[in-house]
Every structure is written in C-alpha cells, then in structure tokens.
Amino acid sequence: MAPSTLSAAFLIARKDLAIEFRTRTAFFSAAVFALLGIVIFYFAWDPTAVASIDLAPGVLWAIFTFSGLLGLQRSFGIEQADRAIDALLGAPITRESIYLGKAMANLVFVAAVQVIAIPAVQLFYGVPLLENAALLALIALLAAIGLVAVGTLFSAMAVNTKLAEMLLPVLSLLFFVPVVIPAAQATARLIAGRPGSEIVGWLKLLVAFDIVFVAACTLAFPFTIEE
Amino acid sequence: MITAQGLSRRFGGRTAVHDVTFSLAAGDVLAIFGPNGAGKTTLLRMLAGLLKPSEGTGSVAGVALPGGAELRAAIGYISHASMLYGALSARENIELAAKLFGVRDPRGISTRALERMELHDRADTPVRLLSRGMQQRVSIARATVHDPLVVLLDEPFTGLDDSGSAALGAHLAMLRATGTTLVLVTHSIAEGLALATHAAIMRDGALVRLEKGEAIDPATYLTVYREHVTHGA
C-alpha cells in the first residue's frame, strides 16, 4: 500500500532535513549570511538620522528573504545531482506530495534561520522584538509559508533552466513583495507597541497570500516536472 | 507483461520516438541497442510512466500508459545516474524507497536487500563515499525493493569496470530467473545479448529491427547492428 500524500510528504521532508543535518552547509552559510547582513545593514544607515526601531523590521525581512533564497536554491539541487528526482517520480506517490515535502523541509530551514536572525536583530539594534514573541512568531510563520510556497515551486523550475542560479532570485523576489511589505509593516507596529488592531489588516493579507499561493503552487507543481 | 502499440513521443516539434510496437511476456528480457539520440531513453521513460506518449497505446503490468501510481508501483527504474542521495547511507536510501513504495517492514526488507547485494558491511557509509560499482548495487537494491514485475534499465553498465559489469550482469540474470521482465537500453552489444531473450535496434526514434532469442546470432549481431545504424545516415 503506497503512502498517502501527506505521509509521503513527511518522508520526503524528513529525508531533506536529514541530508541538511548531515552536511549543514546550506544552513551554516544562510545563518552566517543573515548575521553578516544584519551587521552590514547597520553601518549602511546613519543612526542619528534613522532610529533603529524604524530600521530593524526592514532589515529583518530583507535578510530573511535573501537568506531563505540560499536554502531554496539547494532544495531541488540535491534532487538533480544524481537524478534522485527520477526515483521520487517513479515512486507510487502523488506529485503533490513531492512539492509539499520539499516545501515543508524548506519551511523548517527558513524558520531555523529566523530563530538565529531575530535575536541577532534584537541584540544589535536594541529593539524589543522578543517582548511579543508569540505575535512575532505568528507573523514570521505566516510570512515564511508564503515565501516557501512560491520559492519551492520556482526552485523546481529554475534547476531545469539555463540560468538556474540567477533565475530563482529574479522570479522569487518579485513574488516576495506582497509578503515582505505586510511582514515588515506588522513587525514595525509590533515593536512600536501599536495596538493589535493595526496589525490585523497586515496579517489578513499574509493569510490570504498563503492560501492563494499554497493552493496555486501545489496545483502548478505537477506541470513543472516532466509529464 | 509489456505491450507497445505505435508509441510515439514528440518534444515540441521534434519526434524522439516514432511508432514503436512490441510485446513482452513475463520473464522476457528485451535489449534495445542504438546510438545516442536514437530515442531509447525517451521510450524507457514512457514505459516507466515518467513521460506521456504523444500517440499510440501501451500497457505495463496490465496498466495502460501513461499509468499513475498503480503503474509506477509495478516498475523498478535503474539508470546510469545513481538516483541516490549522496549524503545518505545505503541503508537510508533503500529504506526511503521501501517506505515510498509502501513496502511492509521497510527496515527488514532493506537489511535483506543489503545482504543480497553484499553491501551489509558498508550499509551505514554515505553513498557518495562508495565506489561506482557499489553505488550501482545500492541503486539496484533501491529500484527492486518492492519486487517489481518489470525492471527498466537505462545504460546501467556505463561507468562500471569489468568486475562491476560482471556483478551487474549476474544480478540481472538473477532477476530474470525470478520471472521479472526486463527492458535494457544500452549500446554495449555483448553485455546486452548475454541477458536478452529479445533484441531490438533503434535508430531515429524507430525500432528498425526486432527479433527473438533463437534468431539472434551473437557472432554476427555487431555487423548487423552497424549495418542498421549507419544505413542511410
């Protein structure tokens, strides 16, 4: 009895995470990249002109998107290396389960980078990010789902093109715009201690994006692999 | 076990496989020879359910092409690429396949497969550290972990040394003995004929010659092959 879509997705996600845990190359480079970015951004601004409380949310989300791309880049790279993707395609599992499995692993990857980057921003910028940890975690999760939904699909497409490494950021960053704007705006209001009602609208936008693009990308994925 | 009736496949406007017809019973071994670009891989991928035929019909293990999960569950697919994850061990690779194929007792099955392939002492080494020959054995174990009725092989001898080729040949003979149907795509005539009950030559997407075991004379087949491949080219 072949596994269901969800259990096959879990198997694939666990496999991806096991590979990442063994090699750790992508995670370390993404984490170092994120920390470096946070530090460099600090010196790119004049702290007497721009308060760090205004700067921090933008830095946080710009860094997430870029470091997330490092993980996404690898996602289908490991499948392509020895054509392991053919083994997945030859298994009696649904195509959707491959997409969902890869996406779940990427979500864990992005979340792990966030766990390092958020305290770093709090430390270096002296902003109260962790005071509202639960709400911040919600924003981060909703945003990460959106980034990963689109990024995983584009990762599957980019590996089959001539421009592999360049095409993924070009395509992904555009689609990250409606994720980064609400996430950064919500984060900014959170650390400014604004009432929750000012954040709700942004959260709704993130939820809507997640629903639409998780559904659309899951439907589109089977078309990205050979038919 | 396998039938193909006028199978064709086009990519955009290019025809990769044109009007291929044959049928195989359980335990038959079809060796398909042909130069690069003859459409051998495309044909194999259609039989594996990885590509939709543009025209024609076919069935594998009683499932019509391009079958879904049911078809894929009956097939093992092996190619010159290992289709393994280099960072994972042989055991992990085989166990993952066992789970994805929904095999009962994946752990036990993998252990037995490792023993059968004489890999048990390297079972926990990451696959990327194994020799090409060993990787190919892991590949076979991975592809046959669900006891498929049909095994499709795309240039499996590529990159193997003599002892590796001999070992692979022995494993394939073992599969044949258990009644597994094999389709073997290769350009190495000797290794293909050693196993084949049927032999075919493919050129420009079409089967230009197909014959049964008794009719094949290994001594002259290479000459026959050269004639067909260079003819009209």
Added chain:
Amino acid sequence: MTSPSSAGPASGAAKSAGGIDWLFLVAVLAIAAALARVIYYTPFEAVQGPAQKIFYLHLPAALDAFMAFGVVAISGIAYLWLGDLRLDRAAESSAEVGVVFTTVVLVTGPLWARPVWGTWWTWDARLTLTLFLWFIYVGYLVLRGAIDDRALRARYSAILGILGSLLIPFIHLSVYLFRTLHPRPIVIKPSAPSLPPEMLTTLVISFVAFTLFYLALVRQRYRLATERDLLELEEGR
C-alpha cells in the same frame, strides 16, 4: 515567406503572408487619427494645461497592457489544459507587446508627473503597481529565454503567466495599504474621470486605436513565433 516584425509597418505588412497587413495599416491610421484629434481638436485641461494630453496615451496604453497580461494568463491556463503550442505563441506575443505598452505607461507617467506633480517619480500605489507589472512580465520574458526545450518553455511560461496574474492583486493591495497607512507629502492626485464629453470622446477613440494597434502587433508577433517554431522544427529534423 518571412514577416520581419521589427521592420517598419509598411514593409513588414507588405511581405507578410497575406500581402498587405490590413489590420496593421488600419491600426496605424487609427493611431494617427487619434493623435491628430488629441493635438488639434481636444481642448486644454484648465489646470494641467498641455501636459494633460499625455493622458490620452497613458490611460489607453495602461488598459491595453492589463488586457495583454490577462491574455497571457488565460492562454497559460488553456495551454496547461490543452497543450496546444498555438496558445503558448499567443501568450508569448501578448506578453511581449504588453511589456512594450507597460513601458509606454512608465515613460508617459513621469513625463506627465514632472510638470503636474512636480516630481518624476513618486511611490503612488498605481505607479508602483505598474512598475511591478513591468518587472513580472520582463521576468516572464527572461524565463522564456532561459529554456531551450520548446514544450518545457511553454509549460513554465504558462505557470509564471498564471501566478503573475494572481500576484497583481496582492501587490496592489499591499502597496495600497502601505500608502494609506503611511501618509506622505501631499501631491495633486489625478481627479476621478469626470471628463467633459469632448475629452471623453478623444479618450475612447484613442483607446480603440491603441487596442487595434495591440491586436495588430500581437498578430505580427504571433506570425513570427509560428515561423520560428517551424524553422526550429526543420532544424531539429
């Protein structure tokens, strides 16, 4: 039998399959007529003066650009469903012409904004959306250029065309919310189109002319795509 779409309208039309490209000719005449009306027979707007006349280019180009990208998305869905390469050629042609029209919008916008708003560029919601629209479909063309396999190119472009059209409302919404929640120095907003009848007539004529031009360009581009596919087919043999 070649139809060089890059050549001037006259030579391109003369050499194409059916002799003179009547649609192209009509479209060019319509554009000329619309421009004549804009320049000579439409009154100046009281506040904005001559600068406002660019509006008769700007708005029709924007509407047709949106239409072009709608065609890309719909052809994309139809292609994934039917797998007919003609649909992909339609999408490809429409996207390319759409990018040209969006470029017209992005060029005419600042030309108008400079005298009226006093700045070349502002992060106005509609302006920003148009810029992202341009990015999406330039990205679409980049993707097309990065894939050799014809069928794969068609499939991937279809996916991006569909996702791109889903993205537009989200960009619009997030940019719009960003603007409204972030008050900026007040600039003169273009008033809601309560145009006097003369101006409205000019606008409609101009829109019809631009739409004809869009159709003529897409048809030419589609023919070119067909010829290219045929050529690739012959070379592939």
